[in-house]
Amino acid sequence: MDASEHTLFDLLRSLDLPIGDYAVFGSGPLIVRGIIEATNDLDVVSRGDAWERASESGDLVTLPLDGAVIVSCFDGAITIGQSWAYGDVNIDELIDTAEVIDGIPFVGLEHVIAYKEIADRPKDRQHLRLLTEHHRSAQGRPTLPD
Secondary structure, rough: OOOHHHHHHHHHHHOOOOOEEEEEOOEEEEHOOOOOOOOOOOEEEEHHHHOOOOHHEEEEEEEEOOOEEEEEEEOOOOEEEOOOOOOOOOOHHHHHHHHEEEEEEOOOHHHHHHHHHEEEOOOHHHHHHHHHHHHHHHHHOOOOOO
């Protein structure tokens, strides 16, 4: 991880959200795996105690796209929501199947791919291309015998 990744992930850790009630979504799962460079923010899905703690830690903002309320922390560097703007996303499934990496839960790549295919913004198409390349290179790596 480079310094900007550490900064974003450290900011998220500083919120001390309870594991099991949140997961990093959007581009975060790609950043932590080195598929893309760090961006200027992390998107987080939450429920229960994590949502309660987050709502006490930042500013409540209503999104114009769908009217959802999110919490914006650290001047928008960390955004935390209970829903997602694109597609019919099951937040409980995203959180329950998250992979914990370096103490932070990240939404599985299969969910990120589905979301990015629906959102279909230029950056999503680029990320999908990079994900495909990453998957191909991971499959081509030699494995050690047992």
